[in-house]
Amino acid sequence: MGIDGDAPVPPHRRFGEEGGRLSYGGYLRLPALLAQQQPESEAPDELLFITIHQVYELWFKLLLHELESAREAMFEGELWQARHLFRRVHAVEKVLIEQVDVLETMTPQDFLEFRAKLEPASGFQSVQFRELEFLSGLKDERYLSSFRHASDTELARLRRRLEEPTLWDAYLTALSQRGLPVSDDEIMDSLLAVARDRRSYDDLWQLAEDLLTHDEKAAHWRMRHVQMVERQIGTKSGTGGSTGAPYLRGRTRMHYFPLLWELRAWL
Ligand code: HEM
Numbered sequence: 001m002g003i004d005g006d007a008p009v010p011p012h013r014r015f016g017e018e019g020g021r022l023s024y025g026g027y028l029r030l031p032a033l034l035a036q037q038q039p040e041s042e043a044p045d046e047l048l049f050i051t052i053h054q055v056y057e058l059w060f061k062l063l064l065h066e067l068e069s070a071r072e073a074m075f076e077g078e079l080w081q082a083r084h085l086f087r088r089v090h091a092v093e094k095v096l097i098e099q100v101d102v103l104e105t106m107t108p109q110d111f112l113e114f115r116a117k118l119e120p121a122s123g124f125q126s127v128q129f130r131e132l133e134f135l136s137g138l139k140d141e142r143y144l145s146s147f148r149h150a151s152d153t154e155l156a157r158l159r160r161r162l163e164e165p166t167l168w169d170a171y172l173t174a175l176s177q178r179g180l181p182v183s184d185d186e187i188m189d190s191l192l193a194v195a196r197d198r199r200s201y202d203d204l205w206q207l208a209e210d211l212l213t214h215d216e217k218a219a220h221w222r223m224r225h226v227q228m229v230e231r232q233i234g235t236k237s238g239t240g241g242s243t244g245a246p247y248l249r250g251r252t253r254m255h256y257f258p259l260l261w262e263l264r265a266w267l
């Protein structure tokens with residue numbers, strides 16, 4: 001019988017199971033996905049800790065995918081497509097920031113029940129996080145040494161990100177396709193020309209604003225993260241071997257696109 005009590009629906013017409021090939025859990029690989037939460041302790045909050053990090057990594061994967069496409073669109077001069085993708089990127093980044101609230105429901109006492117088991121693991125070792133930074137323009141090859149634990153495939157991915165063009169490189173290409181010079185000496189004048197003549201360059205201006213929002217949201221996440229860290233471990237050093245909050249505070253001053261911030265002073 002169909003769910004509404006009518007005549008049974010032929011198997012090949014059942015929504016979501018056309019031809020009987022797909023099911024919800026099969027399509028989404030849920031048995032494999034839901035088998036990946038394996039706490040190292042009996043502490044009740046470790047499931048939350050693992051879940052939240054796994055969710056972050058899934059979103060990081062999507063962000064890398066969308067940002068690669070946005071970079072491609074900028075290289076091809078399809079600025080409307082890049083802007084469309086940045087809207088999605090920003091929406092995901094908003095979720096990443098707000099998700100900190102969920103982990104902050106854990107008390108420091110409850111975290112301490114399993115923290116020692118985590119050492120020397122740390123978010124410091126997130127390959128995808130560092131890939132996002134490299135792709136966005138914050139390339140720092142010194143971080144490669146913190147990935148000694150990483151697989152050859154992961155290391156190759158990071159090295160590739162260090163070599164390949166950044167979002168900023170793609171934006172510069174979009175500027176030069178419109179006849180604007182992009183050498184180190186001329187770039188600020190070109191950015192100012194875009195800002196001052198929106199009738200001619202509004203698409204380039206809006207795209208620069210999208211890049212700036214991406215930068216701002218990343219900085220916002222770093223702020224939320226370090227506040228959460230101070231709340232959880234105070235002045236203790238990190239499981240990854242850094243000074244902890246002081247190291248992370250230093251990172252909150254980083255910018256992906258420093259010239260877009262500097263531009264404000266010249267307007
Ligand atoms: C109880 C919650 C958390 C604490 C106490 C914490 C603590 C820390 C500390 C101390 C560091 C510095 C590296 C070290 O020495 O360990 C760090 C780095 C990092 N954490 Fe967390 N973290 C927490 C949650 C998270 C979450 C949910 C994520 C999401 C993926 C995350 C991602 C990162 C990343 C990407 C870094 C490297 C940052 C950089 O190098 O700029 N952390 N964390």
Ligand SMILES: N[C@@H](CC(=O)c1ccccc1NC=O)C(=O)O
Nearest residue numbers: 118121122123124237238239240
């Ligand atoms: N670095 C954290 C531990 C931690 O938060 C963590 C440990 C393993 C995997 C991911 C983590 N998340 C962020 O650093 C600490 O020092 O307490």
